[in-house]
Amino acid sequence: MRIIFMGSPDFAVPTLQALVDAAHEVVCVYTQPPRPGGRRGKELTKTAVHQRASDLGIEVRHPKSLKSAEEQEAFAALEADVAVVAAYGLILPQPILDAPRHGCLNVHASILPHWRGAAPIHRSIMAGDTVTGITIMQMEAGLDTGPMLATARTPIEDKTTGELTEELAEIGAQLMVGTLIDLEMLHPLAQDDSEATYASKIDKAEARIDWDRPASGVVRHIHGLSPFPGAWFELDGVRVKILRAEAADGSGMPGEVLDDRLTIACEESAIRPVELQRAGKPKMDLDTFLRGNVVAKGTVLA
Known part of the structure; x- marks a missing residue:
């Protein structure tokens, strides 16, 4: 498939790599702009996804916003079959969501509708959940409210957020690849909003x-x-x-x-x-x- 990939941190890298390994055509990568880092913050540091995409020879774009008509037109001009999103870090406006033929699919690190939001792994551990996982969902305007295409579960046990993030990143990568294989045959399942919990950003x-x-x-x-x-x-x-x-x-x-x-x-x-x-x-x-x-x-x- 012709894919736009959208992601930023280490969590997203296995999904990008898995798409390439599965011989999909990743036509462009969108990621967060380089941020000040290094010694005394004087060097600009690229995201983990940016670095991997560069190594793979894939075009990288890092707009600060996707709200302008110009950015939306540039995105649509890629004529993607689907956009795959994993911890990208920007809200996707409706024209972006609508541009790919199959829309935008998100790798979310919880069993939706539980722990919608910014910090699902942290919150699931802190709340004492025994199981978490990955949900592949069709993105829509609401915050992690879209219909679900696939899920996978894993026990939390005594894992830290760092350990669980690494595990879920690999699970999400493989689940996304499998979802794309069966995409035409899958029947999206609507989330039950009455069961939703919110994973607010860690302060x-x-x-x-x-x-x-x-x-x-x-x-x-x-x-x-x-x-x-x-x-x-x-x-x-x-x-x-x-x-x-x-x-x-x-x-x-x-x-x-x-x-x-x-x-x-x-x-x-x-x-x-x-x-x-x-x-x-x-x-x-x-x-x-x-x-x-x-x-x-x-x-x-x-």
């Missing part, structure tokens, strides 16, 4: 760990925000992120360090960090962290 203000919660909720919070933005506490005035944790036995004042293994009391039971990161330092396991940071039993963490 950095959510990242501070609240020890006045049960240990299970604290662990989910930590895993849901790992690796970014990272759930944190303060130690001697310095932020320390916990990137992975496990439930532990123990009780005490919420935030109280219960032993020399950094077991920390919660509102109910306790947690123990497995992987941590001090501000400005690389991530490290608990033993490495404790060799350089003495946290006395009885310390109450903020």
Whole structure:
């Protein structure tokens, strides 16, 4: 098929690669514009999709908006059979949605209608869901409201957002390729709006760990925000992120360090960090962290 691909972060790269590997004609890639990055933000950094598309020799476009008639005409002039969208980052106006012969298909990282919106993986982990997955949906003007073409599921278990994102990216890539094979025969299924939940964008203000919660909720919070933005506490005035944790036995004042293994009391039971990161330092396991940071039993963490 003649395809326009629209995506930006690492999550989208496996889908782009899978389309190429399946011998589809990817005529153009749309992605977010390069952003300031590198040392002191003086270098422009291309998106992960931009870099992969360039490696593959595919034309790349990165408009700041698709609202102008000129951009919409340029998009339509590609005469695509379908547009495949994966975490692109821009709202698609109706003329864009209507331009490809089969419209625009989205790789969404949840089992719709649950977790529509910007942060479905983070929110599913933080909410304590046991299963998540990928939905391939036909895009329409509403936010992730379009009819569904295919779904695939996977258990969440104790995965972090980073780990689950990588897994779902690969699942989504293969599911999209399979969907395109059967596209002419599929019957779109409308979503039940009454069952919808919304995955709002992660606010950095959510990242501070609240020890006045049960240990299970604290662990989910930590895993849901790992690796970014990272759930944190303060130690001697310095932020320390916990990137992975496990439930532990123990009780005490919420935030109280219960032993020399950094077991920390919660509102109910306790947690123990497995992987941590001090501000400005690389991530490290608990033993490495404790060799350089003495946290006395009885310390109450903020």
